[in-house]
Amino acid sequence: MSHSPLLFLLLLLSYVLYLVIGAFVFSTLEQPYEDQLREKVEDLWSEFLKTHHCLSEEHLDDFLRKALFVRSFGVSVQRNISGFEVKWDFVSSLFFTGTTLTTIGYGHPVPISLCGKIFCLFYSVIGIPFTLSVLSIVARNLLFLLRDKPIRVLHLQCNFARIKLEWIYAAVVVSFLSLLFFFIPAVVFNAIEENWGYIDALYFCFISLSTVGLGDYVPGEQSGQRMPALYKLLVICYLLVGMIAVFIVVEILKSLLNCDRLFNLFLFGCDDSQRAEEMERNPPYDSEFPYVQKHDETRRRRVPHSVSPTEKSYGTINPSFS
Template sequence: MVSRRPLFFFLLLLLSYVLYLVIGAFVFSTLEQPYEGLLREKVKDMWNEFLDDHPCLSVELLDDFLREVLFVKSFGVSVLKNISDLQVKWDFVSSLFFTGTTLTTIGYGHPFPISLSGKIFCLFYSIVGIPFTLSLLSITTKNLLFILRDKPIHVLHLQCNFSRNKLEWIHAGVLISLLSLLVFFIPAAIFNVIEENWGYVDALYFCFISLSTIGLGDYVPGEQGSQRMPALYKILVICYLFIGLIAVFLVVEILKKLLNCNRFFNLFLFGCDNSRRAEEMDCDLPHDSELPFVPKHDETTRRRVPHSGSPTEKSYGSINHSFS
């Protein structure tokens, strides 16, 4: 039978999430809809101006041409004549960038497989590759958590006159601030310099959207036709994404240990009362490794067996044949 308390908290959590979705949709609609209206008016004016300047061109032909152009553009192929020969979307480095962003579940969607065989291969490749990548990132995070968190806190706890809880909070604040600086703010400044059309806020937005594995694809590095050393640049971006994801995983693990999220999550789990009782009973009982070594004899047997250090003590555990 499901306990009422976890059910109540679960329904409250579900209602809170739905409310959070509704609030987000309302805010985005309020912010973006006016800008969308302005763009629609701008496109409409450009359309009318172009038709006025070219009266020999019919509306149907222009509409068909633009539809084909946008269709080709959706596959990541540039339609601009002066740079179409320079941007190859599926060379080796670009394909490496695609595999890296796909297996890390960032998925910018630019480019994406066009052929049927490419889509089938991407399916099976991702089935194996995504768990493999996430396992690698998780194992790396666990090792770094021991090196960067557990070991320093243990050493500081032995040397400093601070409580462990206080040391954990101080260490978490310093480490999270340092990681945020290294994977968000400094890379955003670098992207701001390299990418001509990105402001600093745009670059910071790209870093967060990428490392949170959202990957909207509105900002993709290395897509400029005048990009210097594009192959090296994309390889460095792949390295940054992997290092940044490890840093994000590390921050998540630090916060989980700091806030003790297991107790919080138990509030929403059905049957958590029984599991909590089992855990409490398990904690009360000492483990085998915590018990001192004792010979496997009962108390009566241990009293009857003489101690090896007392050779003169009589043994009452055997029959004395002198009385026979």
């Protein structure tokens, strides 16, 4: 009897527990800061009303509600805005399409018109699978050129186990890509964005390339930035190339950890015999010696029984010994 249903139930319970632990930790860390900010807002509200006696609390509340509603669409309510802060020029629209089709989705800005929302639906239905497929294909081609070929050459020329070569390669590549697409870009964003610290910039890089895209940090939104159009174009290139790097890391880890076999443990349609057949079809690499494929017994050349006694026979017992 297969244990897949029990393992599947255990997997679901583990995920629910993981969600509960995350919610508890976030609530413990963030709620005190939320209470402090709420107290500051209440103090500012009371001080502003005391200073401006002619303004009623209802009018102030209505104005702030409308201003925040407009702000949620990416439109600033400040009057001293420059032409570079227009949210739907061509470069900003290109930034929006790039972040939408990569599923990052900062939410700043968002379509305002009804036609824009409808077009966004159909555009994303086609564009999101297309974009992710292109990025995945590029990542796999790069893996073939930069991993499979070098490892195959080293495996043939050096008497070294392939699995060890793969682990060494994975450690080097993951370290290099982390430095190239997380730690170094965080230094650049820290220098360009005045209100971002280094941890904020590193947080932005991870949230963006993991396609979470919370939208609390969006590059190129500061007033008076130099060459904002070029800056946003470079950010788009960084996000696309960075996601390819993330795909490469995911493929490397999936190959090393053999995730397909692990997933089969939780599938109802994959019983123990099927898993055993999968293990036979994909034997693990020997940790010390290179893997050599065994010959199939059914492919051995069969010699007919009519072989003369003077000829050597390898398929049957030689009649001369009978």
